[in-house]
Each structure stands twice: as structure tokens, then as C-alpha cells.
Amino acid sequence: MEELYKAIEEKIKASGYPRKISGEEVYDDICDQIDGKENGSYVLLSKFDDDVIFEYHITIMDSEFNLGILTMRTSEGVFEANFDE
Numbered sequence: 001m002e003e004l005y006k007a008i009e010e011k012i013k014a015s016g017y018p019r020k021i022s023g024e025e026v027y028d029d030i031c032d033q034i035d036g037k038e039n040g041s042y043v044l045l046s047k048f049d050d051d052v053i054f055e056y057h058i059t060i061m062d063s064e065f066n067l068g069i070l071t072m073r074t075s076e077g078v079f080e081a082n083f084d085e
Contacts, residue, residue, distance in 0.1 A: 001027075015081040017072050019052070026054070030067060034060055051075050 005023030012021050026048075033044045037060055044056045055071040072079045 011081045011083060012070065012072070012079075015072070015079040016077075017074075017079040017081075018076050019049070019074065026070075029054070030056060030058065030065070034058060034065055048072075 001024075005027060008023035008026050009021055012023075012026070029046050029048065030044075033046060033056065034042070039060050039062065041057075041059045044058060046054045046056070048054045051074060053073040055073070056067060057069040057071075059066045059068065067083045070081045070083065072081075
């Protein structure tokens with residue numbers, strides 16, 4: 001799992017996101033957001049910090065999910081990480 005967390009962090013940092021980020025916290029937030037949802041595509045919002053909104057574009061399948069795009073809206077600007085690239 002550590003490799004997955006690190007990959008999430010690297011993708012977010014590559015988008016120019018200027019704040020400290022934990023791949024584990026992002027992954028856990030996604031899992032909390034999708035818990036109990038049926039298969040399909042979703043746009044989910046999460047208030048990650050006081051002034052940061054994370055917008056997840058996620059496809060949920062039977063036993064897994066795919067995070068396509070993560071948009072982070074902050075007071076510093078808007079940053080987008082495309083996890084499909």
C-alpha cells in the first residue's frame with residue numbers, strides 16, 4: 001500500500017499542488033466517500049482542509065475503483081491531477 005500512497009502523493013505534487021499531502025489520507029477519504037455506493041461513475045466532493053475542496057471523478061466497479069481526475073480547489077488556485085495518464 002505504501003507504493004500506492006506514494007504514487008498518489010507524487011501525482012498530486014506534479015499538478016503543482018502547493019500544500020503538504022498524504023497519499024494515505026487521500027486514499028482513506030476516497031474509501032470513506034465510496035463506501036456503500038453502487039457501481040457507476042461519480043463526482044464526489046470533500047472538504048479536505050478548511051479552505052481546500054477535493055473533487056474526485058471516480059468510477060466504482062465490483063471490487064475496486066478508478067480515480068480518474070482529482071481537482072483540488074484552494075486559496076492558491078485550482079490544481080488538477082489526471083490519474084488516467
